[in-house]
Amino acid sequence: MKYSKATDYALHTMLFLSVVGPDKPLGVQLLADKFQVSPTYLSKILTKLVKAGMVESASGANGGYRLKRNWESVSFLDIIHAIEGTASLFDCSLDHGPECQVQQIVLEAEAKMETHLRSQTLGELAKRSSLLFKGGQMSSDEGTV
Amino acid sequence: MKYSKATDYALHTMLFLSVVGPDKPLGVQLLADKFQVSPTYLSKILTKLVKAGMVESASGANGGYRLKRNWESVSFLDIIHAIEGTASLFDCSLDHGPECQVQQIVLEAEAKMETHLRSQTLGELAKRSSLLFKGGQMSSDEGTV
């Protein structure tokens, strides 16, 4: 069981967009260079983020992708759900009733994970990063997210 | 991202073996009937559980599978690891250092999930089930795990 590469790229892209800020749109070409991935592939990922309502796109020259107004409240879980869907980690394949104990326990575990992923918002991360920056502890490659 | 069917069968099998108790070995044929799955497929799963040290096997007539002595301390996480392996849910595919923030956060989330899965041991579940049983609240299909 693993998160997809698409999720990986989505999380990094969102983090990078939140560093850049919502003012300047970035083209997929630039983002693809940044993450060493093909532009057409990253396009599909970005389109999912647009459809999920967390990114805004604009065609034409000076177009590209930028965060939407609500960006600070977007959580890791939101991003993961946008890419992987919201299906749960476990579907009991046996045909006993809905009160399958195995199912219940695994879903409780999943809920713990989701609680943590929901608590990590882009706003919080940006705040944390800026604290680090002010404290002078930011690493040399500050462009890396 | 989903747990495999094999994990599903493994969890149910272990739970069922813990209801039966470690005294009487059960053949794969019986277990496969119970879970409506092919015996050869379930065999491979059981072999993994044997190799992980949580189940004991015996060939020949009256042979089969039974729990080992330590069965009460076996957790859901142990069983999942036996089937799925212990690799983490996330490997950042970018080549920035080991201190990838995305990686860290997802791994923290995974750790929360694992803590819960580790706390669910077969011993605890058996105890809980027997309380339910004594309290007369057990459902009609008490053979279902």
Added chain:
DNA sequence: ATATTATAGACTCTTAATATCTATAATTCA
């Protein structure tokens, strides 16, 4: 108009999971 950029669909490639079949080894019992 033309260049730029996003969107959408078809398509291929690869990998992992699922599942089956067969042969072999170990053990019981008559």
Added chain:
DNA sequence: TGAATTATAGATATTAAGAGTCTATAATAT
């Protein structure tokens, strides 16, 4: 000893999902 029973191992086939490419189309700025 021999036959029946049961687990183990390996080869193989099938399917589904992820990863990635290519091309055509739509939207927009200059």
